[in-house]
Amino acid sequence: MAIDRRSLLLGTLAFVGSARIGASFASEAQHDVAYVATARRGGDDYCVVLLRADGSIIREIPLSARGHDAAYHRASGRVVVFARRPGNFGVAFELGRNTPPVIFTASEGRHYYGHGSFSRDGRLLYASENDVAGRRGVIGIYDVDRSYKKIGEHPSYGIDPHEITLLADGRTIAVGNGGIDTVPDAWRAKLNIDTMQPSLAFVDAESGKLVAQHLMHGDLKSLSIRHLAQDKSGLIWFGGQWQGGPSETPQIVGSAGLDRDIKLVDAPGGGKDLRGYIGAMAVSKDGRYIAASAPKAGQVLYVDTETGKVAGRSTLKDVCGVSSDGEHDFAASSGFGVIRYETAEARVLNEHELQNIAFDNHLRRIS
């Protein structure tokens, strides 16, 4: 859908209005913002929320349409929130600085998939995009200092790149190529389920060359790879969304490396118990545990990456956003306004419920 520039500008003005609070906002943001999430307020109003560690809202920033995930660069405090697929806006702002946000849009014939990642030095932003006419995924490259001007593209080596993340080596981008062909004119209709080819690709951030790729074959050919997290050993953990028949659902959480093949987690009940759908992935701050949220099942699956086994499984209706909390715990947010803090063994530490707000798919840890 083409972006409504008028409402986008109104959203921007609202943001600037909140920023006018000035120094207090700057200092508050610098010290207190713990999470960024997109959300729905009321029936059909969308926003970005900046949250304290206890889940309370510091600021709420209106958006013209539904947002998705945020990219964060720790050293600079830069945050970019992307429109949800097939939207085409990005909203960039800096925590701790009293400057207006920068709004940028996808180039002609492209739209965002809702995810992005900063380069290690923070000078570049990478975004997962759809080259609609070319029927291929691309990684858009943006110059942060030039108001997020697009300066290039790399291929994603697949269709439907969803989450992209810069690995700890600072030079490789992991891409979850969902494999599902969509065209904005047909909204979110899936056009190639019978021929889809999902993959986990590793792309050199500088040259754009393919470093490694794991294609989904055989019984996994309908497993759309979408969300990613890297553990302390360097392995990439992925959460998939099963596009085949429910009765054939395989395990849908797994790991792979640049030179290590895909290995699926042996979760009791399998992917069917998770309703074939992982909505978000996160890694604990210490890098040991992985969280995979399953909103259709209302579950979060925790995996100990040292053993590759399930460490815990919690239930929370419509849970989707997951993020680290402390060294090895997690925060999880739901479409019913709940933020819950729990251990990887699924022991609930605390829970906080906000009224009249529905947290969207992702919760990004900031501090």
Next chain:
Amino acid sequence: MKQTPKALVSLFVAIAFALPASAEKRPSHLDMARAAIETDIIPHIDAFKAAAHALPDAVENVCTSGSADARQALNKKFADAVVAYAGIDYLRFGPMAEKGRREQISFWPDPRGFVGRQLRLMLLDKNEKILAPGMLAKQSAAIQGLPALEILITDKDKPLGPGEAVQYRCKLAQAIAANLVRLADEVADGWEKPSGWKDKMLNPGPDNDTYRSAEESAVEVVKALLVGISLTADLQLKPQVDTKIRLTPPYQKAGLQKAFYGASVKSLNQLYNTLHLEAYLKPDLAWMKGWAVGTWRTIRSIDGAGGRAADAHRPDTPEVREVFDRMNGFRNIISNRLSVAAGLTVGFNELDGD
């Protein structure tokens, strides 16, 4: 003053709307699921099955005789199948979701023109092997169902008939018709057989691998209703509202765009009425029932192609933009108010994640 029958009906409707919604009997969640399955879903699936079963003979008659009567009969049978399918297009779960059956039956929307392209290749290739029973099911979903058959039966340059030049086309049309029979049978069987999807939804519990509670069964139906409203608004109406969107309407070649829209919204309206969600509204929200009636009246007052529906009940003809906006608003009301009041919480993320 003498009351006309029409005025009496209006008065009755007004009184009915003034009553507190709680005066209605509140169906249990299991009753909701049962009513939806038995009153709406299975009858619509059976109607599609019957319509699909009529296609092979109709195709064969055209291919044998090539007569105008046979062509007219085939067009009618094809329209019946499209209309019947429109009544279950919202079913994106259960047997319809298994093995890609929905896409195989009706590969629409098709913004990249896969159906036409794949069909052209097949007609050039004239591969007899894929015409063997069961072989078409292994081909691209785009050429397995109603849209591919539509192209073959509406091609005025090379109409189906007994001639040698169109022999392969006829065989392909017959294979597609037979494939549609298979798909319809599989969907119907998947729902209706013992331990099928109907039984699965109506026997929720801890041992059920899909529905752990009656609430989950009823939520599945509400989600299907919401999906159906979204599909109709986004794919059938939005291209008429936003002229930048280029999307061919469903079954336009066969002149069935209006019939598809009419059957879609009629089926959704019936499903909504069957659920009786409004029975759970507190008296201060009882006005929603009247609003919902007006919204359905608005939705069904247009023909889905920029004109007025033949059976419209609204005195004026609303703009497509108004219908589109009301559908979106209605979807939110169902999701955020009506289903919540009925104890059926449809999660923001579980409904439409990414």
